[in-house]
Amino acid sequence: MRHLGVLARIQLSDEEVEHLAGQLAVIVDNIAKVSEVATPDVPATSHPIPLSNVFRPDEVGRTLTHEQALQNAPDAADGRFRVTAILGEEQ
């Protein structure tokens, strides 16, 4: 549960972990039901309406001004978004 919290970047309190764990277990059991009918011969559907090859031409379109890009920034400096020190390495 804590690991899921890390993956989802949500700082869960001990109370939340306990509460959620209980609820999740019930839900997850119920969901195992799905595997009853999801046999290997059934293809998965990820898009309800089959479409393909949807593209746009390589032309500059509607973009944001610099001000618009930063207009909701919680913190910025030098025209860039500012964040506190990063722990992890670049991907």
Next chain:
Amino acid sequence: MSDVIRLTAAELAAALAAGEVSSVEATRAHLDRIAAVEPEIHAFLHVHDGAVEAAGAIDRRRASGEVLPPLAGVPLAIKDVLVTTDMPSTSGSRILEGYLSPFDATVVARARAAGLVPLGKTNMDEFAMGSSTEHSAYGPTHNPWALDRIPGGSGGGSAAAVAAFEAPLALGSDTGGSIRQPAHVTGTVGVKPTYGAVSRYGAIALASSLDQVGPVTRTVLDAGLLHDVIGGHDHDDSTSLAEEWPSFADAAREGARGEVLRGLRVGVIRELPDSGFQAGVSASFRAALAAMEAQGAEIVEVSAPHFEYGVAAYYLILPAEASSNLAKFDSVRFGMRVTPHVGSTVEDVMAATRDAGFGDEVKRRIILGTYALSAGYYDAYYGSAQKVRTLIQRDFDAAFAGVDVIATPSAPTTAFRLGEKLDDPLQMYLNDVTTIPANLAGVPGISIPSGLAEEDGLPVGIQFLAPARQDARLYRVGAALEALLVDEWGGPLLDRAPALGGVR
């Protein structure tokens, strides 16, 4: 002119065109109504201080002789899931408090271009996760029919606003029933279009493969008029369908003229026995079917054996997609930022922000979704759920081979009390059992009022489903039944709603 708020959008549009009332007058009347009833209803998160100005601009254009689109000058409420440049967009969450989008949602832009007057942003379950609007970070909305009851969710604000005559039209979004179920519990009309029929650009994403934007209104004709404005291909949304659509307002008018029901084959799903629903809901459903039969419709039992797996599949697909869609709320580029202590790393800030900014239901679904997609669980959970989608689509295909529309009650119960189901998420999820299949399969659905439940006098809705791309069929059938029922009742169902704010 306090009557102006009781007009349907179609009637108001006609009055505006005929010069009987100005848009400024109509807008002011609705703003007054909002001020009067909002303390009880709380449908709005934000009321637009530019509404009267926008209305004035429409009036000036009309006065100059310009020919305006049909709905020009009619006020419109907008679910807070749709981003707007001149009003904050929060999606019912604290994490987006005060967020001002630099672009309008496509449907909002189209509404403005059609001369509709945005009145404000309506309340909703946080990030559209919920069936009661109790999960809004800004407090619940109250059902105009009974203030201690839920208005439905996630779009309870839009439905309540329309039911309380605070707006003649509203925009909503539907991922698992969030337009149709609130319509059911508030005695209004709600439509979920075919997936891809209306642009999702600017709708804050919940589950990308399930979300659709649609109209929330008091009549089927009004829904058709609004759908005509917002629908159609959008090159900013890759999943938007390219076809030309017929006029849904015309389809509604055709339906109201009367011959649509003769010979219409209406499917009732064996595996969704309404006998398991609240008695009054089931009775109202059956009565509506009987009324259709009396006009020559044929009621046919159809089988959809995989519908019973719909809720389970939905509650895997939705959290999975949502957990990814909500990752962008991380304090960096917009939204809330919580810095737990001096020297916090950005990872700390992200985690603290998300813990503080998201409510419990959202956190629950993000965690569940993260789990469903995790290494080792993908095939068993998310992957399997996508297979259930295929099976449900096949069920619909098979059913529609023998019937024109499928009918179900829009939800198992009438509006339950605020707080009643909060501690039992599983119970809450079962509200969506009749509405979820349409989202999984991408087919369109409409909910129209079918009457009041005998045991509690609360509204009941009947849902019709049609094959993908046959949205017009829903408007024809919906308008036909609506005409029958309104005639039987001697007036719209909402006439019987209690008075609010001391003003009728």
Next chain:
Amino acid sequence: MARDTLMDFERALELFEPVMGFEVHVELNTATKMFSAAPNPANSANHDAAPNTLIAPVDLGLPGSLPVVNEEAIRSSISLGLALGCSIAPTSRFARKNYFYPDLGKNYQISQYDEPIAFEGRVEVELADGTIVEVPIERAHMEEDAGKLTHVGGATGRIQGAEYSLVDYNRAGVPLVEIVTKPILGAEGRAPEIARAYVQAIRDIVLALGISEGRMERGNLRCDANVSLRRRTAPGEPPAPLGTRTETKNVNSTRSVERAVRYEIQRQAAILEAGGTITQETRHWHEDTGTTSAGRPKSDADDYRYFPEPDLLPVAPAPELIESLRAELPEPPVARRRRLKADWGFTDLEFQDVVNGGILAEVEATIAAGATPAAARKWWTGEITRIANAREREAGGLVSPVDVAALQALVDAGTLTDKLARQVLEGVIAGEGGPQEVVDARGLAVVSDDGALIAAIDEALAAQPDVLEKIRDGKVQAAGAVIGAVMKAMRGQADAARVRELILERAAAS
């Protein structure tokens, strides 16, 4: 930080078999980004954009924004796949790679997972001595780039110890094609050489296709080098299992690729021979010290939770499109090199010098701009490479082929001597303008006026009166001293051959 122990390279090869794999990311130079209509910073038109000025809503992950696929990027990706000898997938899909990092606009990268657009190819790579090596390609897939982070406040400007970081999302959404090789076996001691040649080959391909600017120092082409060692077994015995691999990033030039591979082989061999184990990790290449250092260990925390991108539809290229792109493919590099070598009349060694210097395209362009092959080669493998090495930069970026051709034309016309031309070259590289402009500004043209030369000769002869006598006596080489004096007086702006002529004429005349 303790220095790594390195085993001697030859010894390492005796004990171990190196296995390599490469992931090369190519930034496409389309006009707009992969999934948004914002201008693409990897296109030369947008190189100097200020931070956060090439932004569409989806690049920042703004609520409600949606991606739409760039058609040209699809075409470029297919062309690249074909040039790599790959099959093009009849259907491919995009997938979300979910992880949190401040340089991601959405905290997921839209990439391709189990359905890449191109797969199963091979690239012929030619080494310095003409050996051809076939590098097997696993796949090439499309994805989007992340933004750029600047770390502020730490000692090194790197991430460790930084006080805060600044994010520029201009680069977020730039179209990338990631080319993944299969494990490269049998490279043996030539592994570092092959690594360099492979990356160079990819660069040549994308330049020939015109789909990328191909500048490694600008990040248009990025290489992650995977290296592992496996112990040699006796003949007849089954091979040992593949060793644990490390992935080295921040390799910003073809030369660095070669050095980094060599370093890792030596480092890993030392560890294994001492009885240690290799940690599977990402390492960082340091150009200044020529070493790698450990980054973050690769762990289960890297659960990217891939799932098909629901906002985008499958890509199913029509067979006609694929065939028309195939017909437009330029010559494969190996064949092209054979043809150029023959056309230009270079010896094998001369040609390899050009290829190994990574300046084949530049030489070709210089010839196209009017220089002879010999002259183009002379400049690029000579003075320009010398300057590049001294400044630790890539030769290709220093001066344009057009300028080099113009420079040679000035020499051919007699306006400049070779020596003067080298001064002009420095001026051009320094940004003082084109060759003619530098000549004019610095007054470097060869003096062609015989009168001025004669005057200088007279002066020099006055200081060395016995030279003429010596010349008349048959010691023609005595002229050398006078020539030297004249050249010095003229600050090199004289044609030494003409000076000599004039001196001899004078000697003959008197």
